[in-house]
Amino acid sequence: TLTGHSARVRAVAITPDGTGAVSASYDNTLKLWDLATGSERATLTGHSDLVMAVAITPDGTGAVSASDDNTLKLW
Template identity: 40%
Template sequence: TGPGTINPNATLLLPSASFDLTVRLWDVERGVCQNILVKHSELVYSVAFSPDGRLLATGSFDKAIYIWDIA
């Protein structure tokens, strides 16, 4: 698992970039994975929230950036 970032509006949600080509959304309070985002074809190395916390950007070695609506 690679970098993670905290959602500015939902402090209990933590996305983590992963070398298994996914991004996992973690419920920090319960310690469980709530969702797995799958779209990249190479290692995911970057995740970042929009300022309002509604969108998540992910970056990968596949040279793609995806924007996810996680609201």
């Protein structure tokens, strides 16, 4: 079980190599996870409203998130 968000988790994407995940939450953040250990690698902040969706690039080097603040952010 991965815990750390302070509000509902809306979306999750798995890295192409299967070792990590990115979760998007109603707490306005995204979190990077190590799936082998279940530990949180980082919290991504920058949205000012609910994060509704996340996708990881095919090469695993980036992500894009969509928020109710009417923006997409590249990570």
